[in-house]
Amino acid sequence: MHLHRHLPLLAILASTALAKSTLTTFEQIQQTLNTYPLAIDFKNGPLFTSVFTQDAFANYTGPLSNLTGIDAVREGLLASVAGLATQHQLGTTLIDIDEDSKEANSTTYFTANLVSVAPETAGSFTVLFGLYRDDLVETKEGWRISRRQLEFMTPNLGNLTLG
Template sequence: MRLSQLLPTFTFLASALAQSSLTAWEQIHQTLNTYPLAIDFKNGPRFNDVFSQDAFANYTGPLANLQGIDAIRDSLLASVAGLATQHQLGTSVIDIDASGTNANSTTYFTANLVSVAGSTAGDFTVLFGLYRDDLVKSADGWRINKRYLEFMTPNLGNLTLG
């Protein structure tokens, strides 16, 4: 089976009724969990289900200080071009403010990157860290408005890939 045949349909995000039956915490968790699917399947439109239009992201290095969803999406997708990736999220703590319209979260991640092209084909990198996110609730649901990536341990493999 080809990877493209495994592409999730994301119908759960299209259903306002399904979203309305979730608690705010569950809705935020759903937003956070959509990110790995968007980047791993290189599905640009799904970034709209993760980030606010005016979002800011700092993934460090050449991916630092990305302003706006277009810059975030385009830079991240360019960074994984030629790579097969699998981002896995782990422990996540979500704190929603009293107004119910702002939240922050801290989420552990592991990212596996494998080169599938060129002279580095077969090389891999494993990244370990966490995302610190500020989220806002809009008419479209919860979206990340600010994201900061922090590496937690030495990364493994061919670090030029990540």
């Protein structure tokens, strides 16, 4: 199966009007969280608006600490995976929803596989293990992450200069 056949899926995910009318609040939040790996792995800058608020704050540690605003988050993350083939996988997720305030928070385990495609390091890889702690808010466009904190859970594997 060819990857380009699945690219229309990204447009569907970006359309929250349909999602808001057919999914529960929990499912809408899950859809937002699940869109993140597609945005970063496909290096799809516009799709980040389906994940983060305009004024989002994200701390991914190191050079990606204290990113403020969706432009900084998107540009920082996309720059960090330039020259890499990536696959982010989400695992166990707990979501706590405060329907009255239209806010939620979640904790999600992740594994990120990063493989260099740059000629000088081709084939080098890093595997990252951690969790995301997210605060989410309901916007007119749907649920979005307003604050993200990455926490590594174990030592990372492979060529750590890649991640």
